[in-house]
Amino acid sequence: MSSRAQILARVKENQPTLTNLPADLTGMVQYPDPVAMFGSVLDGIGGMMYRVKDYEELISLVKTQFAGLERIISTIPELEELTEKDWQDLPPHSYEDVDVAIIKAHFGVAENAALWVTESLMGQRVIPFICQQLVIVVHKKDILSNMQEAYQQISNAHYGFGTFIAGPSKTADIEQSLVLGAHGPKNMTVFVLA
Amino acid sequence: MIKGNKDHAALADIFNQDEARVDWHDETLWFVRAKRDKAANTLSEWEALRENAAQIKDNVLSNLHDYLSEFESNAQKNGLIVHWAADAAAHNQIVLSILKAKEISKMVKSKSMLTEECHLNEYLHQNGVEVIDTDLGERIVQLAEEPPSHIVLPCIHKKKEEIGELFHEHLGTPKGASDPKLLTAAARIHLREKFLTRRAAITGVNFAIAETGEFVVCTNEGNADMGAHLSEVHIACMGIEKIIPKRANLSVFLRLLARSATGQPITTYSSHFRTPRKGQEMHLILVDNGRTQQLGRADFRNSLKCIRCGACMNTCPVYRRSGGHSYHTAIAGPIGAILAPNLNMKQYADLPFASTLCGSCTNVCPVKINIHEQLYKWRQVIVKEGYADPKKTMAMKAMEFTLSHPSVYRNAGKTGRWLMKNMPFLVNNKLNAWYTQRDMPAVPQQSFSEWYKKNNNE
Amino acid sequence: MTVGLFIPCYIDQFYPNAAIATLKLLQKLGVKVSYPLQQTCCGQPMANSGFEHLTTGCNELFIDNFAAFDYIVSPSGSCVLHIKDHLHSDGQAEKASCIRKKVYELTEFLTDILKVEKLTARFPHxxxxxxxxxxxxxxxxxxxxxxxxxxxxxxxxxxxxxxxxxxxxxxxxxxxxxxxxxxxxxxxxxxxxxxxxxxxxxxxxxxxxxxxxxxxxxxxxxxxxxxxxxxxxxxxxxxxxxxxxx
CATH class of the missing domain: 3.40.50 (Rossmann fold)
Structure with a gap:
């Protein structure tokens, strides 16, 4: 008997009587001002949030904040003037020296400052992880309160890869002392578009 | 394990020879417990989430056969290559064969307690494959040639000065440097080079979703993603109990996991892998290694609900004061003590006794595993199966006889004498283990029974 | 209301004052308390060591001593919990299950059953x-x-x-x-x-x-x-x- 058949047979033999899945939870936490909550949670996990009224304001902020940095890439057409052209089809290893990556998120979640990003918004899967600094743009209307709403929003969407990103890469493995920039971005900026 | 044949008590005794260090270990983990409390208290629905998660996991265990089949078929449709491993050896062989087919002899691995359980690193090393652990804590214990002492915080037993020494020796950091920022920066440079040059990456799996065939990996460092997205071959290893039915169930588990583990609202990255990257090969290994046996043990099966948050370790007053290595198994602490006897009852017969049954573990568990009740039940099984110390068995039988016969009990001697000789907490094969550091209770003039007979004020 | 006083073995032998205080406190609050003299131990020391199968004698004895009372009260949460969770008997199953429901630790008996709202005690420490x-x-x-x-x-x-x-x-x-x-x-x-x-x-x-x-x-x-x-x-x-x- 193959391992597969053997394992499945043993599972069938040993699993208990069927119990039902619980009903979906209701009445989950709601915030009167989800954007404010998102900003405060993000601050707590080492990120920064800016509210901007349009791309023009966003561009000027990026220009000042990341002045002097050489390699800035983005998947957002509105930011073309700031960023490297035709970068998307290179081998993933070649992004090792990207200083700043600017991508969009489908939505953000106030309770944990996580942003949902799928492959189609990343250019390549490795981008939000390999860059030195990460910038994510999200619309104000797309800040949800909690994770239940988040998965309702994702629903049965098709993606090859998707991830929630909450703040910069971090570790506290050395004596529980928090250090930002473990392997991935050393900081994370979120622009909330009005 | 590296510690030879010593049991938990003996290893804990060694750990306790440096009391200042025990205090430091205890405080560090208590700090994590306190962060967990704070995070849990931000959600008024916390207890409802725990209950919901527990019920989802009950459903998973009761329908595991169908969920596994559904998951496999969806994962295959997504382009994954699915393998099944009955035990640790089979799992390790599968990993090696995948690497051999690609002629790969160096790889990176992010945290996977399953691979620790299977001793994959040793196996690959013996077969000429170099594995670099990329989780910072795991890399540290790997350099120190030790196993992790905690499932979430692998090097929580190490002081920064000791890590500084290791890094000085292996990564060339300045002698005496112990600033966590500096050490982390050095590790970042060291490990980036590995990510960029290794062709294969192993990751663990936190959740696998039956209805979509995708799997989710949670990290703070981003090391699983760095490895996976830069590799030609991604191998994800999971125990068969990691299945959840629906994607929407993640809304419950992702709210519980990091808050329980470290007090963070969510891990930095919660990555959902559904299809291989273009040009990449993605393998998934489903491992049994005793899980189906545990599934068949009615009293212990719900230990399989565990989502590996480590909260039971952080809250356990014994774990905090004995250290992870005292459990001499890959998964330490209360949860490890109910998982390990399933794998080898003789070798781990001591672990269910390494607890006061205080019950704090059960209360912090995000999926409501009745850990302390299972510790009690394992004790019964271990004794029945004959793994108890024969001297203890004799003492218990003598005690049973006296306590079942009131007249024998009353006449067993002067007040307190019988108890002093026979109560298991006052007598033991170590004779005066109570007295070494504690005074004996003073024996009063008369027992309550004697007083009552004289002053019968009914 | 009749209350059976259950005094754990080590309290009986080492800490009689705790038992006396329990008895007197209950009496002060107007409760009729009896202390069955044939009691020994709840069996927990054996059960927690993995020898629950050796507690049959203790269980039977406990049932014989306490089944007749309306409530059983004890100054030990741990022993009470053991009785509540583990007291069983093949021959006297119903009595065992009944005892499990009517055994109380002292303070919970005071707050939940007697609903004590004031005490005369003074303890300036x-x-x-x-x-x-x-x-x-x-x-x-x-x-x-x-x-x-x-x-x-x-x-x-x-x-x-x-x-x-x-x-x-x-x-x-x-x-x-x-x-x-x-x-x-x-x-x-x-x-x-x-x-x-x-x-x-x-x-x-x-x-x-x-x-x-x-x-x-x-x-x-x-x-x-x-x-x-x-x-x-x-x-x-x-x-x-x-x-x-x-």
């Missing part, structure tokens, strides 16, 4: 309240810090009725003391360390007395206090709730 785990997490005598739920504490509620008593706050209000039955000798190093840390928390906050609803935890902490030549004393909560006006 600073007191640290140790939450014994089995009473707290097993019998739910007080809220547990792990849970997201409103706080309450039955023993505290009663201690607050004692005149001039000052309760000290602790850094870790419900951490285990490390007694744990056989654990205290089988895992001597960890047990002692847990006990030392618990005692230190009370001392640090200025407690003159450490009290609890379980004498076993106190016995353990007393052993450590005495070895440290500390002036701080342990007292069972019954002795404080029954303390005479001075």
């Amino acid at each position: 600073k007191v640290g309240m140790h939450q014994s785990c089995h009473g707290q997490r097993g019998l739910m005598m007080s809220q547990m810090t792990e849970l997201v739920a409103p706080p309450f504490s039955k023993p505290r509620q009663l201690l607050n009725m004692v005149k001039d008593l000052e309760l000290v706050e602790l850094s870790r209000p419900d951490e285990c003391c490390g007694f744990g039955g056989t654990f205290c000798v089988a895992e001597e190093a960890v047990s002692v360390k847990m006990g030392k840390d618990r005692v230190a928390d009370h001392l640090h906050h200025g407690a003159q007395y450490i009290t609890a609803a379980d004498m076993s935890c106190l016995m353990h902490m007393e052993g450590l206090l005495r070895r440290q030549n500390s002036q701080v004393k342990v007292l069972h909560i019954a002795e404080i709730l029954n303390a005479e006006e001075v």
